[in-house]
Amino acid sequence: MRERLKDNLFRTWIVLSTSLVFIIVVYMFLYIFINGAGTISREFLFSDPKGMPMGSEGGIFPAIVGSLLLMLIACVFASILAISTAIYLVFYCSSERVKRLIHLIIQCMSGVPSIILGLFGYTSLVLHLGLGRSLISGGITLGVMIFPYIQVRVEKTLIEVDKSVVDASYALGVSKVYTLYKLIFPMCKFDIVSAITLAGGFAMGAAAPIILTAAVIFAPVPESIFSPVMALPFHLYILTGEGISLEKAYGTALVLMLILLIINIISALINFTRKEHE
Amino acid sequence: MRKIREKIFEILIKILTAFSVLILAFVVIFIFKESLTFFKEVSIWKFITGRKWNPLGPPEELSILNIICGTVYVSLVGIAIALPIGIGTAVVLSCYTNENIKRLIRGILDILAGVPSVVYGFIGLLVVVKFFEVNFSFASGESVLSGGIVLSVMLLPFIVSTCDESMEKIYREYSQSSRALGVSKGYMIRNILLPASKRSILASVVLALGRGMGETMAVMMVIGNAPIIPRLLGKTQTIPSLIALEMGMAEVGSLHYHALFASGFVLMIMLLIINGLLYFIKNKMDI
Amino acid sequence: MNILEINNLNVSYGSKQVIKNLSMNIEKNKITAIIGPSGCGKSTLLSTLNLMVTENGGSFTGEILFKDKDVLSYEKDHLRRMIGIVFQKPTPFPFSIYKNLTYAPKYYGIKDKNKLNEIVESTLKRVGLYEEIDKDLNMLATKLSGGQQQRLCIGRALTVEPEILLMDEPCSALDRKNTANIEEMLLELSKDYTIVIVTHNLYQAKRISDYTAFILDGELIEYDKTENIFNRPKDDRTKEYIKGIYG
Numbered sequence: 001m002r003e004r005l006k007d008n009l010f011r012t013w014i015v016l017s018t019s020l021v022f023i024i025v026v027y028m029f030l031y032i033f034i035n036g037a038g039t040i041s042r043e044f045l046f047s048d049p050k051g052m053p054m055g056s057e058g059g060i061f062p063a064i065v066g067s068l069l070l071m072l073i074a075c076v077f078a079s080i081l082a083i084s085t086a087i088y089l090v091f092y093c094s095s096e097r098v099k100r101l102i103h104l105i106i107q108c109m110s111g112v113p114s115i116i117l118g119l120f121g122y123t124s125l126v127l128h129l130g131l132g133r134s135l136i137s138g139g140i141t142l143g144v145m146i147f148p149y150i151q152v153r154v155e156k157t158l159i160e161v162d163k164s165v166v167d168a169s170y171a172l173g174v175s176k177v178y179t180l181y182k183l184i185f186p187m188c189k190f191d192i193v194s195a196i197t198l199a200g201g202f203a204m205g206a207a208a209p210i211i212l213t214a215a216v217i218f219a220p221v222p223e224s225i226f227s228p229v230m231a232l233p234f235h236l237y238i239l240t241g242e243g244i245s246l247e248k249a250y251g252t253a254l255v256l257m258l259i260l261l262i263i264n265i266i267s268a269l270i271n272f273t274r275k276e277h278e
Numbered sequence: 279m280r281k282i283r284e285k286i287f288e289i290l291i292k293i294l295t296a297f298s299v300l301i302l303a304f305v306v307i308f309i310f311k312e313s314l315t316f317f318k319e320v321s322i323w324k325f326i327t328g329r330k331w332n333p334l335g336p337p338e339e340l341s342i343l344n345i346i347c348g349t350v351y352v353s354l355v356g357i358a359i360a361l362p363i364g365i366g367t368a369v370v371l372s373c374y375t376n377e378n379i380k381r382l383i384r385g386i387l388d389i390l391a392g393v394p395s396v397v398y399g400f401i402g403l404l405v406v407v408k409f410f411e412v413n414f415s416f417a418s419g420e421s422v423l424s425g426g427i428v429l430s431v432m433l434l435p436f437i438v439s440t441c442d443e444s445m446e447k448i449y450r451e452y453s454q455s456s457r458a459l460g461v462s463k464g465y466m467i468r469n470i471l472l473p474a475s476k477r478s479i480l481a482s483v484v485l486a487l488g489r490g491m492g493e494t495m496a497v498m499m500v501i502g503n504a505p506i507i508p509r510l511l512g513k514t515q516t517i518p519s520l521i522a523l524e525m526g527m528a529e530v531g532s533l534h535y536h537a538l539f540a541s542g543f544v545l546m547i548m549l550l551i552i553n554g555l556l557y558f559i560k561n562k563m564d565i
Numbered sequence: 566m567n568i569l570e571i572n573n574l575n576v577s578y579g580s581k582q583v584i585k586n587l588s589m590n591i592e593k594n595k596i597t598a599i600i601g602p603s604g605c606g607k608s609t610l611l612s613t614l615n616l617m618v619t620e621n622g623g624s625f626t627g628e629i630l631f632k633d634k635d636v637l638s639y640e641k642d643h644l645r646r647m648i649g650i651v652f653q654k655p656t657p658f659p660f661s662i663y664k665n666l667t668y669a670p671k672y673y674g675i676k677d678k679n680k681l682n683e684i685v686e687s688t689l690k691r692v693g694l695y696e697e698i699d700k701d702l703n704m705l706a707t708k709l710s711g712g713q714q715q716r717l718c719i720g721r722a723l724t725v726e727p728e729i730l731l732m733d734e735p736c737s738a739l740d741r742k743n744t745a746n747i748e749e750m751l752l753e754l755s756k757d758y759t760i761v762i763v764t765h766n767l768y769q770a771k772r773i774s775d776y777t778a779f780i781l782d783g784e785l786i787e788y789d790k791t792e793n794i795f796n797r798p799k800d801d802r803t804k805e806y807i808k809g810i811y812g
Contacts, residue, residue: 007464014374017366024431025386028393081301084294092291102299111553112546113492115518119525119542120305123312127530140338144301151298159429164502168656168718171617172488172669172725173646175280177287181536182668187659205394208494208518233396240400253400260392 032253039251050229054218056245057239060252062221066135067204067259068223071216074092074146075138079196081143082151083230090158091176109146114208117145117155122212122230148198153195155187190274194267197224201263205256207233232256288468289560293565306546313543316340316536323468325537326544331505333534334382335387340537342544344505348422348514349545352497355426355510356433363430364437365479369467371438373444376483384439391435399499402428407500421511428496433486440482441475477559484556490547494518517545568593568729568759569614574627576606576783583609583623585723587784591729591776596760598749598774598791600767602806606783609762611731614761615648616641618811636669640763646673650726653734657706662698665706665717669725682725683729692720692750712743716750723754732762736769748773765809771795779803 044059051057085102091105093099121141122161131137169179183190207215213233222229239249317325319338328341371383405425410419456466489523502513504522521538528535569591576584576722583606589599599607601687612618613625616636629636636644642802658665666676666685675681685702689695694716698704706717715735722730732751751760752773764770770777771791778788779800787803 003462003465006468010464010468013362014366014370020363020371021367021383021386021390024436025390031401031405032397066351081294081298083300084291088291088295092288102295105299105302108553109305109378111492111549113494113518113549114493115494115521116309116546117305119521119539121310122525123539124304128293134349147298147301162656164652165656165658167617168721169647169650169658169668170620171615171650171652172722173642173644173668174671174672175642177282177284178672181539182656182672199390204548205396207391207394208522211522219491231799233394233495234373235395238398238497240403241499246404249400253397256394256397258384260394276480 002180006163021161024149029257030249032257035255036252039247040254044248045255048220053242053244055248056125060078060230060248060255061237062219062237063230063232063252064259065221065254066215067217067232067256068137070138070142070210070229070231071200071238072206073135073198073225074142075196077140077143077152078147078199078203082147083149083154083192086155086158087180089155091180106148109144110152114145114206118139118209126213131226131252132213132229133212133216134226135214135222135229138210138226138229138231141209141213142206143205144204144224148202149199149202150195154188154192157191158184161187184274190270194270194274197263197267197270200277201260202265204263205233206233207237210234244252259270281437281554287351305537309539309543309546311538312536316533316540319522319533322538322540325540326394329490329507331520333528338533340533342517342520342541345515345520345541346544346548347531348501348508349491349516349518351508352422352501352514352516353487353493354492355422356429357437357486359426359430360433360437360486361483364434364482365441365472367434368438368441368445369471371442371448373463373471375472387435388440389430395432395493395495396499397433398428398496398505400465401494402500416511418502418513420500422501422508422514423510425514425516428500429438429493432493432496433490436486436489437482437552440485441478444478445471445475479516481556481559484552488552488556491516491545491552492518492549494522496521498522517541566593566757567591568632568692569761570577570628570630570633571614572628573626574610574629575611576609576623576625578609578621578623583783584625584671586612587627587780587785588784589778589784591759591761594755594757595775596755596762597776597782598740598771599761599763599778600759600765600768600770601780603765608733608778608808610780611650611733611761611763614731615645615650617645621695637712646725647727648729648731649720649722649725650724650731651735652716653737653745654736655680655711657714657717659707659710660706661703662694662706662709662717663702665721666724667677669721673725675742688720689725691723691754693746694720696730708775710743712739712746715739715743716747719747719750727758729759729761732760734763737765744769768795778805 038058045064046061047059048062049055049058049060064277074206089099089102118141121137125135125137125140166179166184169183184261212229214229215231217238219228219230233256236249236256239245240254325341326346327329327343329343330337330339330341371380375383402424406424407419410416410421426468440472451468452470455464456470498519501516501519503515503519504513505515507512508514525538528538567590570590572634574581574584574587585597594810599610601607607633609618609623614629631639631644631648648766658668663685666688667681670681670684696715697713706714709717722800748769754760762774774791776789777794779786781802786802787798793805794803798807
């Protein structure tokens, strides 16, 4: 009898938990969608913020552009470093100790809070190197943030390449570089691009690293990589925190989520194309 | 000709790898350097045990005990809320669902993990904080509790994924023999699976603690940002939000400026201890 | 004449010694079979001959002479061009058949479309695939059957015009018909190439090889013309091995 009671309580608990997860997700998306849909318009997406205080009217075009550019720079910076490191660890490094050390270091990097990276970016890039609050400072800082994410996935992809196929290539007397370039990369390109895309989404949503390194409350579409920018997550924060415009805030949040959704769909499509290819 | 190309490529790869690895060293070094300037003026002991944070003065007082407590407190509240939900979901994932539903639930958790921190803060402010203000007529709904609630949603995916894998293994191992004894699934889970999962549950708590303490935006927007002794329903401040808020207004090179770096440094030390704990649990502990 | 001379070869992986003091000579344009129970070092021997063993964590002492020159004095990539290897598991590259066969020639600088087409066509004819694939050169190589894939891999190894072809149990993953196809092809090929084939199939060794080497626990027990090994084995261990499987 006691067992029956315990069993029922148990079941209630686990069903409730799982349902709660569903409910939360659905609620969050509906909340943003319903409240924000009304604000989205041609004007909102493509014009500059206006009004007094700034942002209470007009649109968020510079923020959209700023976010996309930041994401681009972060991805380029991080991919070059991450792919190189992955190639080194899988194809050039023969010492187990070195491998373990590098893995440990990268794992530590992924645990550093994004605000600390922002601090680092601020003191080293903005101040020491004198780059100022700019696209490049923010882009590099974001790049450092997503570097471990990309590196881990690219390394995994490279390791999973069938070793016997790689051996067959060496057996033909073909060099390592040629093998990498003509055989391995074509095999891995989908996974690598997918990882970079997802990392880009991750970078786009981050506000903490760019508060100190790139984002300003109001700026035009950047003219060079040394200009400061507006960015969607930061703009959302400002609109809400400064109480400028709730309506525009909902719109900004929705736009941000939609762009992230598109990025995730692109990544899923890439994975789908890969399956087709096989 | 070909040989030269090979060599250049190899050297390039090595340089880029070294550079990437050094960046972490740079991060730590830069933070430490700027903190050191502060610790020359104010002893580290006073810094972490003193209660007054008043950068504007006079007198200028810079101690972060309250803020350290706030950081830990909010995370603990978040874990307290997320843990039961997370374990319950992990149990369902590992013991009650087929492949398709598993993929669905995992997909939903991935979505949760992908929502930007600032969006969580945004919704937290407009929903959670407002809820407290409206229903309980608090003067302000910003509190440790609000922070904990928002944080708990963000921590859910981590807790579930850490527990899910090992629970699945344990379930597969014991479910058949348990069923053969005619015992209900719930009984088996309560008496075999959960106790056997202690290690991963503990690991997930530690992991979540680390993540929670480093969280900036979401928490910052709902806790009120007051560096006072934290109470559950009162305002508080965490180290990440302290840095995010005050860095912009601190004069470069001032003591305040260096104090913010110092608090970042303290945060990193705390996370180091936690990660050490995690490593210990994962590899050395025999529960 | 001897195209390969092996003197006092010892191969180890870490502290484990896999090949012990092995000496033998491989004659040019003949098929040499290497037989022996599993795990006795046959594959390791092959991978030492083209220096792939060092990449898999192994090391060796002793002397290997290819065309009277120490293998170590050759440039590694160049050596591998001259000593080709085909593995047990077919390893087609995930490209089209055409790209599989032009992969190595392109590396060696052949850019002329006509020359490449010629290489592809003649190679396919050589391994008997030309009719079978019915001109569909752009078909993904992984869509071929196991036997066809293996023949493709053999063809691919031929595109670099090696002098020796090492084969590590090339037919063990294939059915009888495909095995017969490949055996026939090897007999044809031995007119122009030297073939060293590791096999656990004694019937195969007897069928196609001119010389047979019996290896047990990393040691060369007996090495002679094939008909001598099978009809008049000198060592007791050889006798036992052959009797046990061949009957």
